[in-house]
Amino acid sequence: MDWLKLAQSRQDELLSELKQLIQIESVLDESNATEDAPFGPGPLEALQFMLKKGEEQGFITKNIDNVAGHIEMGQGEELIGLLCHVDVVPSGDAWTYPPFKGEINNGKLYGRGAIDDKGPTIAAWLAMKLVKDAGINLKKRVRIIIGTDEESGFRCVDRYFKKEEMPTIGFAPDADFPLINAEKGIALLDFSLNQQITREEQLVAFQSGRRSNMVPDVAKAIVQHVTSDLIEQYEEYLQKNSLQGSINKDGDKYIITVNGKSAHAMEPEKGVNAGVLLAKFLKDQLTTKASQQFVSFIVDVFDGDHFGTQLNLNHHDDMSGQTTLNPGVILFHHEKGAKVQVSLRYSVTYPFEEKITVAGKKVSDYGFALDVISNSSPHYVPEEDELVQTLLSVYRRYTNDLSKPLSTGGGTYARVMKKGVAFGMLFPGEPDVAHQADEFVVIDNLIKAAAIYAEAIVELAK
Incomplete structure (x- = not known):
């Protein structure tokens, strides 16, 4: 036939x-x-x-x-x-x-x-x-x-x-x-900020991504009580890194956006995570405790590394390759709290419980808590x-x-x-x-x- x-x-x-x-x-x-x-x-x-x-x-x-x-x-x-x-x-x-x-x-x-x-x-x-x-x-x-x-x-x-x-x-x-x-196994992880968020925080709000299984292509933040040259610094950041974004002053606050590139969470290296890009800029601008803890965690853990090395979540085997992490949803709000939701795609031979236990201890040093929301075995x-x-x-x-x-x-x-x-x-x-x-x-x-x-x-x- x-x-x-x-x-x-x-x-x-x-x-x-x-x-x-x-x-x-x-x-x-x-x-x-x-x-x-x-x-x-x-x-x-x-x-x-x-x-x-x-x-x-x-x-x-x-x-x-x-x-x-x-x-x-x-x-x-x-x-x-x-x-x-x-x-x-x-x-x-x-x-x-x-x-x-x-x-x-x-x-x-x-x-x-x-x-x-x-x-x-x-x-x-x-x-x-x-x-x-x-x-x-x-x-x-x-x-x-x-x-x-x-x-x-x-x-x-x-x-x-x-x-x-x-x-x-x-x-x-x-x-x-x-x-x-x-x-690979697929686990949904929530990294939640322990620090209480007050209205005096410089970071008023941060939102990036709608699904953990997608690399966010847009991120938005609202900030206050920052230096008067923030607009100039952000425009310089965009130009230096060949990025598309915007910054506007609204009363005593600034609304900042940046564009990345979407991709499937199973291959986060094929995308450009807008949330990480925006956190990277804000890390040098924010000094209040919760704001600084939040953006520092994102940059330290996810900037330039899709494998979770900083938290000892990395693992590789020959039959399924590298373990990868995608921070697909990033949220910060004084009433709703702050969290980073991550899609973990882990290798067939991954020692899951052991890795999660170690990572939980490491994230506490950043002022965060780690929760496993769901887990589908390899x-x-x-x-x-x-x-x-x-x-x-x-x-x-x-x-x-x-x-x-x-x-x-x-x-x-x-x-x-x-x-x-x-x-x-x-x-x-x-x-x-x-x-x-x-x-x-x-x-x-x-x-x-x-x-x-x-x-x-x-x-x-x-």
Whole structure:
């Protein structure tokens, strides 16, 4: 069966459905969440869109509490899972193309979710249709399982698997080819300032970032009781470091902003953290106790170091690489307190409890306390496993790429399965633009991925 030729013949159908899905602004919206839409109207609409497509094509579909669902085909006791998600992170700023339109230019389709994870979801969906339409007799059931809260904690699949069976094996089309068999642990850490904040503090407010899993691209601070030449010093700082930002005087206060560059928290080195940039300037301007403690901690721990070296949180192993830290949300307010929320992506062999204990003692020297808000353990499937070898074999037929399996600091749905891996759909050499402005998917690669997924379904379920 020439799956690539079949996928190419249905390119218009694939792109039309992807555009429709991208046009749904499926960002977590807890302020408008209801019992019927637990994560807000956008994620629910995206889920309903996919399930309706499944119904229209004659698949078995099921909605689990409006947080997740599945589209199923095949017969048999064993179940193959393709775990996808249709929620997306906020669009952020600095887009050239509309983030929720699906505009096509020069062989690329642009939009939030194009590569994470709406594009891969639609590729997997086309693969399901190709296999069904080919009339191939499958000996196992195959489900696309669709989540709506992947970007904010996996609550969707947690609920789903309380009510539905766990796949025997499966994959998540939400990362890189050739295949990812090692996913780092992901912990959410809160570093909270112990010092009481009074209205007399020079730092009135500080805000940077909305999600711990994104590098903040904008930071804003309000300061008071500072030197009269603050504007000149800040403009010099911006010019010296080739940065974009602003400073304005509002009564007896100054409002300061700076722009960075967004990136996924699993690769913070690919972004420029606006919160760290702003703290770095303020460190030489602020002298009151809480203000100085706050910005000094940010600069000392996170400036120029994504590995947590200062707190002894750093660790490396061969199967999953470096541990990384992303200070994704930074807040300071005299009533709400001050904290730095960090996404810790730690190696498979990381001694978590030991490292956290040591770091807790070290942050106390800065006047901070460390709390673990959540923790998802690392996930690993050995390279010699039959699932890994089958998927690698399929991928290599289409690419002649003999690369070894990879590790990732990203967390995919593969980690919730008893035996699952991440399988595409970013090809080697492609830039990873997930969570960035002007996110895109290369159309030719989208079609090739659909063909790979179709053949993978047949190989796993035959």
